[in-house]
Amino acid sequence: MAVAKTCKLYIGGAFPRSESGRVRPVHDASGAFLGNVAEASRKDARDAVSAARKAFPGWSGATAYNRGQVLFRIAEVMEGRRDQFRAEVAAAEGVGPAAAASLVDTAIDRVVWFAGWTDKIATALGSVNPVAGPYFSFSVPEPTGVVAVLAPQESALLGLVSVLAPALAAGNTCVVVAAAERPLPAVALSEVLATSDVPPGAVNLLTGHAAEPARWLATHADVNALDPTGAPPQLRAELEAAAAGTIKRVLPVRSPHGAEPDWTAPPGIDRLRACTELKTVWHPIGI
Amino acid sequence: MTFWEYSPAPESAAVANLQARYRMFVDGEFTDGRGEPLKTLNPATGEPLAEVSTAAPSDVDAAVRAARRAHEDVWAPMPGSERAKYLFRIARLVQERARELAVLETLDNGKPIKESRDFDVPAAAAHFFHHAGWADKLGYAGFGPDPRPLGVAAGVIPWNFPLLMLAWKVAPALACGNTVVLKPAETTPLTALVFADICLQAGLPAGVVNILPGAGDVGAGLVAHPGVDKVAFTGSTAVGKQIQRELAGSGKRLTLELGGKAANVVFDDAPLDEAVEGVVNGVFFNQGEVCCAGSRLLVQESVAEALLAKLRARIGTLRVGDPMDKNTDVGAINSAAQLDRITELAAAGEAEGAQRWSSRCPLPEKGFFFAPTVFTDVQQSMRIAREEVFGPVLSVLTFRTPDEAISKANNTPYGLSAGIWTEKGSRAQWAAQRIRAGVVWANTFNRFDPSAAFGGYQESGFGREGGRAGLEAYLDF
Numbered sequence: 001m002a003v004a005k006t007c008k009l010y011i012g013g014a015f016p017r018s019e020s021g022r023v024r025p026v027h028d029a030s031g032a033f034l035g036n037v038a039e040a041s042r043k044d045a046r047d048a049v050s051a052a053r054k055a056f057p058g059w060s061g062a063t064a065y066n067r068g069q070v071l072f073r074i075a076e077v078m079e080g081r082r083d084q085f086r087a088e089v090a091a092a093e094g095v096g097p098a099a100a101a102s103l104v105d106t107a108i109d110r111v112v113w114f115a116g117w118t119d120k121i122a123t124a125l126g127s128v129n130p131v132a133g134p135y136f137s138f139s140v141p142e143p144t145g146v147v148a149v150l151a152p153q154e155s156a157l158l159g160l161v162s163v164l165a166p167a168l169a170a171g172n173t174c175v176v177v178a179a180a181e182r183p184l185p186a187v188a189l190s191e192v193l194a195t196s197d198v199p200p201g202a203v204n205l206l207t208g209h210a211a212e213p214a215r216w217l218a219t220h221a222d223v224n225a226l227d228p229t230g231a232p233p234q235l236r237a238e239l240e241a242a243a244a245g246t247i248k249r250v251l252p253v254r255s256p257h258g259a260e261p262d263w264t265a266p267p268g269i270d271r272l273r274a275c276t277e278l279k280t281v282w283h284p285i286g287i
Numbered sequence: 288m289t290f291w292e293y294s295p296a297p298e299s300a301a302v303a304n305l306q307a308r309y310r311m312f313v314d315g316e317f318t319d320g321r322g323e324p325l326k327t328l329n330p331a332t333g334e335p336l337a338e339v340s341t342a343a344p345s346d347v348d349a350a351v352r353a354a355r356r357a358h359e360d361v362w363a364p365m366p367g368s369e370r371a372k373y374l375f376r377i378a379r380l381v382q383e384r385a386r387e388l389a390v391l392e393t394l395d396n397g398k399p400i401k402e403s404r405d406f407d408v409p410a411a412a413a414h415f416f417h418h419a420g421w422a423d424k425l426g427y428a429g430f431g432p433d434p435r436p437l438g439v440a441a442g443v444i445p446w447n448f449p450l451l452m453l454a455w456k457v458a459p460a461l462a463c464g465n466t467v468v469l470k471p472a473e474t475t476p477l478t479a480l481v482f483a484d485i486c487l488q489a490g491l492p493a494g495v496v497n498i499l500p501g502a503g504d505v506g507a508g509l510v511a512h513p514g515v516d517k518v519a520f521t522g523s524t525a526v527g528k529q530i531q532r533e534l535a536g537s538g539k540r541l542t543l544e545l546g547g548k549a550a551n552v553v554f555d556d557a558p559l560d561e562a563v564e565g566v567v568n569g570v571f572f573n574q575g576e577v578c579c580a581g582s583r584l585l586v587q588e589s590v591a592e593a594l595l596a597k598l599r600a601r602i603g604t605l606r607v608g609d610p611m612d613k614n615t616d617v618g619a620i621n622s623a624a625q626l627d628r629i630t631e632l633a634a635a636g637e638a639e640g641a642q643r644w645s646s647r648c649p650l651p652e653k654g655f656f657f658a659p660t661v662f663t664d665v666q667q668s669m670r671i672a673r674e675e676v677f678g679p680v681l682s683v684l685t686f687r688t689p690d691e692a693i694s695k696a697n698n699t700p701y702g703l704s705a706g707i708w709t710e711k712g713s714r715a716q717w718a719a720q721r722i723r724a725g726v727v728w729a730n731t732f733n734r735f736d737p738s739a740a741f742g743g744y745q746e747s748g749f750g751r752e753g754g755r756a757g758l759e760a761y762l763d764f
Contacts, residue, residue, distance in 0.1 A: 124429065129754060131736035132413065139740045139756065145723075221700075224745065237536020244531035246700075247524065247543065247746045278740045278756050281719045283729045 007037040007183070009044055009207065010190035012051035013200020019043045024208055026183060029094025037183050039208035045175070045216045048204035052146045052173040053222055055201030060143045060171040064119035071115035071169055074196040078108050084188055085157060092156040092182035106264055107158040113267070114165035121170060121272055134285045141276035143171030144249055145224030148217035150210060150239075152230045156182035158263045160189065163229055164203065166271035172225070173202045175217060179230065180210040211235055218242040225249035225275050233258040251275065293606065296613040298400045303391040309339045309476065311500055312483035313346065314353035315493025320346050322501055327476060330397035330619040331610050331654040339476050341501035344508050347468075350497040351514040354439040354466040357494030363436050363464045367423035374422060374461060376489040378415035381408065381454075384485065388478055392450055393610045395477045397619030397655065398573055400611055410735060411454035414753075417737035418458035421758060425463065428755050434762040436464030437540060438516035443506040443530075445522045446472035446621050447576040447677075453479050455752050456519050457496060458737075463761035465517065468497045470509055474622050476500035507533075515539060519760060521578075524675075524701075524746050542750025542760040544578065544742060546675040547703030550696035551581035551732065552718060554689070555590045557708035561730065563597045566681070569706055569732040571605060571659055574617055575679040576625070578747070579704035581732055582676060584683045585692050591685050595663065599644060602659050607648045617679060620655040629657050629678030636662045636671035641682070667698055675701070689714070693721045702744030706732045725751070 007026075008015040020041035026034045040048075059067070078085065082104055090100035121141055129137040147167045152159030156179050167174050178186035190205045206213050214231060217223050218239040226243050228236045228250060240250050251274045255261040310317040322341035329336045342350070362370070381388065388411075389404040396403070426432050442456030449471055460467045471479035479498050486496045499505055503526070510518050510530055520530050521544040534541050551569050553562045569581025586594050610618030620626040637643050641662040650656040657678055665672050665682040672682050686692040696705055705724040707715050715729040725743045728734060735741065735753075742751035750760050 125756075127740075127755060129736060129739035131734070131739055133734070133736070135731065135734060137734075137736065137739045139754065144744075233536070240535035241532045244528050244535065247527060247531065247545065247748060249749050252540075273759070277725065277744050278742070278751050279719075279725060279727060280740050281727045281729065282731055282734045282739070283715065284731050 004035065007035060007187045007207065009038045009040055010194065010203070010205040011044065011048045012054070012204065013194060015190070015194070018208070022208070026181070028091040034091060034184060037187060037207040040206035040213050042216050044206060045213045046220070048175040048206055049146060049217070049220055049222050051201035051204050052175050055173045055199055056145060058199050059173050059202045067169065067171065068115050068118040070197045071111060071118065071165065074192060074198065075108050075111040075115065077192045077196045078111065081188065081192060085185060088185045088188055089157050092185055093154070103158045107161045110158065110161050110267065111165050114169040117269070117272060118169050121276065124269065125273060125276065125278070129280070135282050136285050137280060137282045139278050139280045141170070142279050144275045144277050145172060146222060147172045147174050147225045147227060147275050148220070148223045149174050149176045149227045150214050150230035151176055151178050151186065152260050152263070153179045153181065153210070154260045155263045157185035157189065159260065160186055162263050162267055163227055163271065166267070167227070167275050168203065170272050170276050172275050175204045175206065175223070177210050177213045177217070177230070178205060178207045180208070183207040214239055215242065218248070219245055221246050223248060225251065227251040229253050229261070249274070293614045297609065298390055298611045298613060300390060300394060300611060302386050303394055304387055305337060305391065305394065307337060309337055309480045311340050311342055311346065312480060312496070312498040313350045314497065315487070317483070320500070322346065322505065325473060325500070325502070327395055327474060328622070329394055330621050331651070333623070333654050336394055337477065339480070339500045342499040342505045347499060347505065347508045347512060350468045350499055351439055351509070351512050353494035354468050354497055355514055357492055358436070358438055358466040361492040362466050362495050367425060367464070370461065370464065371419045371422035373489055373491055374415050374419035374458065377485060377491070378412050378419060380485045380488055381412040381415060384481070385409070385412070388450060388481060391481060392478050393618070395475050396446065396449060397610050397621050399615040399618040401613055401615070402573060407448055407451045411450045414454040414458045414737045418462035422462040425758065425762065428758050430759065430762050430764040434764040437761060437763050438465060439514055440465040440467050440517040440519060440761060441509045441512070441515040442467060442469040443510065443518070443520045443522065444469065444471060446475040447573060449475040450478040450482065452521055453482055455521070459752070459757050460761050461495065463758055465761050466495045468499060468509060468515070470499050470501060470506045473502040510534070517761065520544070527748060540760065543748035544750070544752065545746060545748040546701055547578045547580070547743065547747050548583060548673065548675055548699045548701045549579055549581045549704040549706065549724065550583045550585050550722070551706035552692050552696055552708065553584065553586040553590065553594060554709040554714060555587040556710045557590070558710060559590065559594055559597055562594065562708040563601050565706060565708060565730070565732045566598060567601055567605070570681045571617055571679050572733050574620055574657070576621060576677050577733070579726060579733070581704070581706045582681060583672060584681055585686055585695055586683065587692070588685045588687050595683065598661065602646050602661065603648070605646060605648065605659055607646070607656060607658060608651050617659060620657055620678060623655055625677065626655040626657060629676055629680060632671055632674060632676050633660060633680055636665070636669060636682070639669045641665045641669060641671060667695065673699065689718065693718065696722050700746040703747035704728065
C-alpha cells in the first residue's frame with residue numbers, strides 16, 4: 001500500500017490547505033484518478049498576493065548574482081527529482097517516457113538559461129543616454145512588481161517554468177495559477193522551490209479551477225502585471241478588460257489562433273522585457 | 288512690489304500666420320470634416336482664435352483607410368534610409384518654421400512664449416532628428432535582426448504640449464515604417480494642422496500622416512476602428528483605463544502615458560537655493576499642466592521652514608500674465624474647464640484643513656489664470672496630495688527619515704516621475720533606486736531628451752517613449 005499525498009497550495013513558503021476546505025480531483029490523460037489538489041479560494045489568492053508583495057523588496061533588492069544562483073539552485077534540485085517529474089509529466093500530458101524525459105530535461109535547461117540572464121538584463125535592455133545637455137542620464141530595467149501568472153494549460157511543467165523563470169529572473173515576485181487539469185507537476189515544482197533557497201513568498205502557487213483565481217488576480221490592485229498565457233482567448237479578453245481597472249501590464253501572448261506557444265522553441269527575452277519597467281535617472285554634470 | 292517692474296515685451300502675434308479657418312488633413316489633402324466645426328479659443332483672452340473642422344465617423348474611416356493604403360503601397364516597402372530623409376526634412380522644416388509654430392502654440396494653448404519657443408518647438412524638432420536616424424538602423428535596436436512595422440498607428444494626444452506630443456507619437460511611428468492617424472486635443476488643434484502643411488512641404492507621400500481634429504468621440508472612434516493596429520495615448524488615467532478596456536482582446540498594441548503625482552524630495556543636506564529653483568520649475572513649468580509635474584514637495588523637517596521661506600519669496604517673483612510677453616513665467620490655464628478643476632481641488636485643500644498660500648501677483652482680468660499656490664500642513668489622505676491637479680498648485684509634506692520619504696513618495700497609485708535633492712551622491716542613488724517612478728531627476732527636474740526613455744509605472748501607464756525602448760511600441764518582432 002503506497003502512502004498517498006495530500007496536495008496543498010504553496011503560499012509564503014508554506015503549504016496550506018485551501019482556506020475554503022475545497023479540493024478538486026485530478027485525473028491522468030486517460031481519465032484515471034490521480035488524487036485531489038487544493039482548490040484555491042479568493043482568500044487564498046489574496047493571501048498569495050500579500051505574500052508576494054511582502055517578498056518583493058527582498059527578491060527585487062537581491063543582487064543579480066544572488067538571484068542567478070538561486071535560479072540555478074532550482075535547476076539543481078529539479079535535476080535530483082527528475083524521475084518524479086518524468087512520471088508526473090507523463091501522467092499529466094499522456095506522453096510516453098521518452099517524450100516526458102525530454103520535456104523535463106528541456107524544462108531544467110530553461111531554468112538554467114534564465115538563471116544566466118539575471119545579471120545581463122540591465123546590459124541588454126538598459127542604456128546610457130547621450131542627452132543634449134550637461135547631464136548623466138541612464139535607463140535601467142527594474143522588475144514590474146507582483147506578477148500574476150496563469151500557467152499554460154497543456155504544457156504542465158515546461159510551459160510553467162517557461163513563464164515563471166523569466167518573471168523571477170527579472171526580480172518580480174509571482175502568484176502562479178497552475179494548469180487546471182494538469183496541476184501535479186506544478187505541485188512537485190512548489191516542493192522544489194521550497195527547498196531551493198527561493199525566499200518565502202517570491203513564488204506562490206495556486207491550484208484549482210484556473211479561471212476563478214485568474215479573475216480575482218486580474219482585478220487585484222496590488223498585482224502589477226498579468227501573464228494570461230494559460231487563458232483561452234475569450235477569458236483572456238475578459239482578463240485584459242478587468243486589468244484595465246488598475247492599468248495592469250498584460251503580457252502579450254504571441255501565438256496564432258489561441259494555440260499554446262511551442263515551449264520547446266528558444267524562448268528569447270520578450271518575457272524579460274515585458275515584466276520589467278525602464279527607469280530613467282538624470283543627474284547634472286559639473287564641478 | 289518687492290521686485291522690479293518689467294516693461295512689456297510682447298511677441299508679435301502676426302508671426303503665427305493665424306487663419307480664420309483650419310481644415311482636417313486626410314490622404315495628403317486638407318478637407319472639410321463632416322463633423323460639427325469647433326472654435327478654438329485663446330485661453331489668455333477667452334476669445335475665439337479660429338474655426339476648425341472636425342471629423343465625423345466617416346472621416347475617421349477615410350483617414351484609417353488612407354493610412355492603410357499608404358502603409359502598404361509606399362511607406363512600409365520604402366527603404367529605411369529613404370524614410371530617414373523624410374523625417375530629417377520634417378525636423379528641418381519644424382526648425383525653419385519654429386517661430387511661427389511657437390507663437391501659434393502660445394496663442395492656442397496659453398503657455399508662455401518663452402516656453403513654447405525655448406522648449407516645445409526645439410524638443411519637437413529634436414524628436415524628428417533622433418528618429419530620422421533610427422529609420423535605417425532598426426536591426427540594431429535589440430528587437431531581432433528584422434523588426435517590422437505594425438501598420439496603422441493611431442495617436443491621441445493631450446492639450447498641454449500639443450506639438451511636442453505630436454512629435455512623440457509621429458516620429459517613432461514613421462521611423463519604424465508605420466503610418467499615422469493623429470487626433471490632437473479639442474482645445475489645441477492648430478499646430479498639428481500647421482504640421483500637416485509641413486508634411487506637404489516635405490513631400491511626404493499622401494496618407495502617411497493624417498490629422499483629425501475633434502473631441503473625445505473622434506478619439507474613441509479612432510481607437511476602436513478595426514483598421515488600427517496600434518494605439519498610443521497620452522492623457523488622463525481615467526481615459527487610459529477606458530481605452531485599455533476597449534482594446535481588451537482586440538490584439539491591438541497599446542501604450543499609455545497617463546497622469547502623475549510626482550514627489551520632489553528635498554533632503555536636509557540639499558543645496559536649498561538650487562532645490563527652490565528645481566521645485567519651482569517642477570511644478571510651475573507650463574502652469575503645472577504637466578503629467579510629470581513635481582506636485583508633492585516632500586521636505587525633511589529640519590529644513591522645511593527655511594526652504595518654505597525661500598520658496599515663497601521665489602514664487603512671489605514669478606510673473607503671471609500675458610503668455611505672449613517674453614517676460615511671462617506663468618501663462619494662462621488652457622481652458623475654463625481646467626481652471627474650474629484647479630479651483631475646485633484648491634478649495635478642497637482648504638476645506639480639508641491644509642494651509643493655503645497664493646502668490647499675490649496681479650492676474651489679468653480676462654482669460655483663464657490661476658495664481659501659483661502652495662499648500663502646507665498637507666496630509667497624505669487629502670485630495671490635493673492624492674489627485675492630479677494639473678495646475679500651478681504645490682502640496683508640501685514633511686518627513687523625518689529617508690525611509691519615511693521613500694514610503695511617502697511611493698504612496699500613490701501613480702509612478703511617472705520623481706525628484707531628489709541632496710548633495711550626497713550615494714543618497715541620491717539610494718533614493719532613485721527605491722522610488723517607483725519611470726523617470727527620476729536628481730538635483731534637476733523636468734529634463735527631457737529624445738534619446739532618454741520616458742514613461743510610467745503603475746497607473747501612470749505602460750510603454751516608454753524615446754530612445755531604443757520607445758521603438759518597441761511601433762515594431763513587430
